[in-house]
Amino acid sequence: MTPSRAHPSLAQRQPNRSKKPAPRRQAFLLGIRRPQLEIVSLGVALFEIQIDLDGNAGRTTQDVADFSRSLLTELPSLTEHKCWSGDTGGFVQELHLGTDFAHVVEHVILELQHLADPKHRIYSGWTKCSPEERTQENRRYYTIHFQTRSFEIGATAAECAVRIVSDLIEGSAPATQDALEELRQLPW
Numbered sequence: 306m307t308p309s310r311a312h313p314s315l316a317q318r319q320p321n322r323s324k325k326p327a328p329r330r331q332a333f334l335l336g337i338r339r340p341q342l343e344i345v346s347l348g349v350a351l352f353e354i355q356i357d358l359d360g361n362a363g364r365t366t367q368d369v370a371d372f373s374r375s376l377l378t379e380l381p382s383l384t385e386h387k388c389w390s391g392d393t394g395g396f397v398q399e400l401h402l403g404t405d406f407a408h409v410v411e412h413v414i415l416e417l418q419h420l421a422d423p424k425h426r427i428y429s430g431w432t433k434c435s436p437e438e439r440t441q442e443n444r445r446y447y448t449i450h451f452q453t454r455s456f457e458i459g460a461t462a463a464e465c466a467v468r469i470v471s472d473l474i475e476g477s478a479p480a481t482q483d484a485l486e487e488l489r490q491l492p493w
């Protein structure tokens with residue numbers, strides 16, 4: 306493995322979202338910290354982000370009315386995700402049982418990449434609670450690792466996924482098609 310390289314923070318390269326009317330919040334409900342890309346081999350890279358659930362720490366998909374239904378309406382192909390169970394529909398089961406929003410962000414990242422990739426490759430990822438948080442009742446910081454094609458694609462997919470999940474938590478309509486279009490413009 307080649308060593309990780311440092312990259313500018315996502316906050317610095319945050320694009321201006323002029324399309325949407327004045328947002329009620331400046332920052333994501335779920336913040337991204339410390340993005341890193343590790344090149345595993347030619348064409349495969351592992352991206353790492355940390356998610357700060359902040360006010361959503363300790364909440365699950367069961368705690369936000371209509372969240373799961375709205376998410377599956379936005380990205381119906383999430384029903385294919387296996388997740389822990391290893392069976393198709395495993396992630397939907399997790400949604401209905403109640404899973405944390407960092408885990409949801411991970412699956413949205415993977416699906417956005419899959420849909421935007423001209424070759425529709427399948428991407429893998431995993432989410433874990435940051436070690437220092439494991440003993441706390443309300444888990445706030447999570448680390449997500451996922452396969453991607455480049456730092457730009459990984460960072461864009463992560464930003465879009467966080468925005469989509471944040472919008473759904475707030476009960477507003479996410480710009481999922483715009484996110485896919487943005488990702489499709491990148492070099493794959």
Ligand SMILES: [Zn+2]
Pocket residue numbers: 388389396408412
């Ligand atoms: Zn999962």
